[in-house]
Amino acid sequence: MTSHIIVFQSAADMPSLPMSVGTTLYNKTGSWRYVRPVYRDKTPPCNHACPAGEDIVDYLQMVVDGNYEQARQRILEENPLIGVCGRVCPHPCESDCNRTQLGGAIAIHALERFVAGQPGARRLPQAEKTAPAGAQVAVVGSGPAGLSCAYQLARRGYKVTIFEALPAAGGMLRVGIPSYRLPREVLDAEIAAIQALGVEIRTGMRLGQNPVRAGSPPGRDGLRLEDLAGYRAVFLAVGQHLSRRLGIPGEEAQGVLPGLEFLRRVNLGEPVQIGSRVAVVGGGNTAMDAARCAVRQGARQVTILYRRSRHEMPAIDEEIEETEGEGVKVQYLTAPVEVVTTVGKVTALKCMRMKLGEPDEGGRRKPEPIHGSEYSLPVDMVIPALGQEADLSFLDSQIDSARGLIVIDAAGATSRQSVFAGGDAATGRSAPSAVPPRRAAGPNGGGRPERGAGTVAYAIGSGKRAALAIDRLLNGQSLEGFPALGEHVHVAARDVDPRVVPFEDINLAYFSSEPRTPQGQRTAAERVKDFQEVNLGFSEREARREAERCLSCGTCNQCDTCWLYCPDVCIRRRDHAAPPGPGHTAYEFDYDYCKGCGVCAQECPREAIDMEEELKWRR
Amino acid sequence: MEKVIMGNHAVSYGVQLARAQVIAAYPITPQTQIVEMLSELCADGRLKATFIKVESEHSAMAATVGASIAGVRAFTATSSHGLALMHEVLHWASGGRLPIVMANVNRALGPGWNLGGEQTDSLAQRDTGWLQFYCETNQEVLDMVIQGFKIAETVLLPVMIVLDAFVLSHTEEPVDIPEPADVDRFLPPYQPQFKLEPGEPHSFYGLVAPEHYMELRFKMEQAMEESLVVAQRVGIEFGQAFGRSYDVVERYRLDDADLVLVTSGSITGTSRVVVDELRDKGQKVGLLKIRMFRPFPVAAVREALSKAQKVAVIDRNISYGVGGIFAAELKTALYGAPHQPVVFPFVIGLGGRDVTPQSIHSIVAYTERHDAPLEPIIWMEVKR
């Protein structure tokens, strides 16, 4: 039967009775509408929060479909250290996850680890070769920022050399995070993959010590900035490896070992004397790790002293729980005022109780001493873990710094031509970040630290940023247009509206509360005996189940709901053969017939359809 | 095979021989024997048809329409108020171009309740696009049911076969019931041109805008006009097959008649007797029986009356404000004809009041006595 307008020339032309000979397809009811639906993917809160700029919703859909290798490649576009992040990231994505109110945030963190651990090709994804011939770039520091920068440059064809002060690569990943959180083999493999792209890592090369002699082999020789003049660009990612001081009498005593140094020795396998009764001072992840290492090293009694309350503790929630589970006692609202020694050895720590006053400029309530509340804690070792600082002694007058950090702009550029910086050294924890700090959403999946800055993911993002900037610079392009430092940078962005989808825009008719899948964990009694990994990750079944809980906020995942509810049958599925997942326009509206009723937009479970004024489209 | 049967059963035999496939009917006096016999025939398989025992005449015709457009031979029967109740559906059948055959037993309309013979019920439906045949005898009834299907299926219009209440419906007469094989030869199985067919997705009877409606109705009228010729041809074929041929009108002793009685239905039989009596006395009286009322056989009527001086139309019906309907239609047919006899429009026998040979004699006497009718409607045998 025809789909055109039918014109009868005469009665003889017509059927004898009122009977159809054509279809209503001739009638383009699209002329009725004054608004039209448009498929428009928006930004889910997880993507918005990820400091490494991962496209979380995209790869979660791949996990749902069982395409783990594809998911891995998707993450690797933005972040080469997925096994690392899947273990140590404070997962701000989970804090913002809209599923929090429907049974708990998606366990994105554990899912990332699952993807990283799937068998499959270990190759890093290719990129278009944009490096000018023979361009060489120097990266100072092989922590996450440096590794990320090196990776993004090397895959574009740059010859990258990383100079690392410590005897092994990895920065804080190597020396700050113990292996029960980040197994060495995971870290080694991910660094090796980057090296396999042709990146050279020269350990034992500390910026700021003895000048290098031409031709001298890598070793205990040092570097100055001038020695890097031969490189077309330099990325400074020296991190913050200096411990902040306690600032109280007695802290020079033997038995007071700064947390970073303690962890470094433990992680590098160097001998370290552990006390029997240990006090760790501080509330961050370093403090937690120091305490847990002390337990594993044989300390009988480990106490953490924190000057604010649990609510203000910056360490990741799960870390605090695991630490307490391992028998570490935490005393809140207390701060040390004096290290007591006897015969030069630490015997006690005098402390003062605190109360919380008004919030400071970072938003956390200031601790105020309660006079007369001193008490003494018998300890034989004190590990201060009060925060980190960068060693910027190598800087010359051409590179600006402020508040102990290298000043960078949105492109990651320092004040010196061709020198970039990133990671903790450029934006450290003490600096106000571009986005105000957020509190944890609750016991399920909430992270503690201020958004982004100071985390591994942030460092990875900043390394990526600098690599993209360097690539532009060396190709003679402008460095304008980078997103602000608090915003993330993408390598392989989908065409997505920057509007972030809030929970109110999710259509709750399509979802019920389903509990979050917990990750397996070794028992506390078991795990304190060694440095084997504490968390056990997801099985495939658990991973699929958890990924399926993802609401896919703002991102079409081909659920067919719009197609199902169109009263005018004018939503068509396109190309079933195309790989599924967001970013592929899986449907198209037949605007010849769409009346603009808006049922599709109203029903879309995840706010992926907008209604727009028709006149805007008809010019 | 000859049997003495009532008119209602003649209908039933006709339907059985025509091999109707679906029957939907609701009982109403004096039609009930039609459906009762058909129920029995269906129940014991002598007629392979589905009998739908609907709950009203409106539903009866709707179901018949449904069956017909589904592509099968469909039949129903009714009378009087039942016919009136199915009025809107009659339009659906004709506009739907469905070859349905319906038997209507002419019965008076109330109030008050009246079961007697009167033609107003069927004539009140004369604008619905149905063919109408008025039967004089039970034989004619049976024969017309069979011919009705053949005509209907040729022109794609529904056909109403009309018989008088009690005088025909309940009176037993000898009727020759044809052999099934002979009927099968005369009336092959129904081959619908348009029907509901899975795999051929057409919509039927939907909204028709003014830009198309008139053409469809024009085509209906064309079919209606064609049906006159078809009826004549079928009547001849029937004669060849069964020895009884039919025309749209019947002329009885008409050729040299000065005075012509125009009748329809069973009154024709009574009138024949009177015409014979008067002819025996030397009066030049003739009879024109109008068999096909729709379409009105204008040419045949004009031709038959081309030499008559006076025409007495006997109407057992009335259209209030106009008079006898056959008379009115006949006058319309004569309008513009070269020869204009004087038409005497008689209304008689309403509500089943008996029409006897004496009544016909009175009609003839009046017509002879007067040059023209004394009033627009000549009411016979009414206490004024």
Place this chain on the structure above:
Amino acid sequence: MSYDIPDKELMSPGHVACPGCGAPLAVRYALKALGDNTVVIVVASCWSIIAGAFPYTAVQVPLLHTLFATGGSTASGVKAGLEARGLKDTQVLTLAGDGGTFDIGIQALSAAVERNEDFIYMCYDNEAYMNTGIQRSSATPWGAWTTTTPVKHPKDQPKKDMVAIMAAHRIPYTATATVAYPEDLVRKVKKAASIRGSKFLHVLSPCPSGWKSEPAQSVLLSRLAVETCVFPLYEIEHGEDYTITVQPRQKVPVTEYMKLQGRFAHLKPEALAQIQENVDREWDKLVAKTGNHCGH
């Protein structure tokens, strides 16, 4: 594919239903469930127009338009005709509005199902005579505005319980459904198609024009009708065995449903409270009829 719904479309765009109308959705799903060996009979109603004017059609199955009161009778004839031709498996579906079912068509419907005619009768109920301009029917809910029950004198009779009337005929299958639950509707139509005898489906079909609601919210309203228990989804076998087929996840107050419809805007709190009470009572009665079990 996320939904258990047959893929094939038997309805085309270009039909002239109002934007957001529930009726084309109901029919779209019903046709998917039945497939192309189906004949549809459309009683005078909105679908008489939606189906397309001569010489066009909006569905890919044979469709017969018929008079207002003849939904049950025409279907009986069509079914008999198809069977006489040997097409015993062709489904006959009558599509009628609430007018053609509850009011002018109730006689023929009752008769057809009393005879247990083998067809599916689907009433798409938009709760008024919408095609003629929003006049009240016996399906109009208590308190609603229509053009013949204006605000000064809204409908003051409760909605006729057509499902109970059908169940009282002890037909093999009676069910309610609505467009927000297409899988439930499709399952019920398929189930109906598998049974010989009379099957009655009462499908709530939101009408933005007559309910004075947003076109975009028709599916939402349909869902709310179920979640508020205003329009429970259940099925009845042989007039006796009741099963609720979609359990509301949580019972939502009726005001949530009614506040989205202008036809209820004039109702005062006492009236709304009365409606809530009525809904609660009817729901409890229904649950009692199921023997307190919920299927599916």
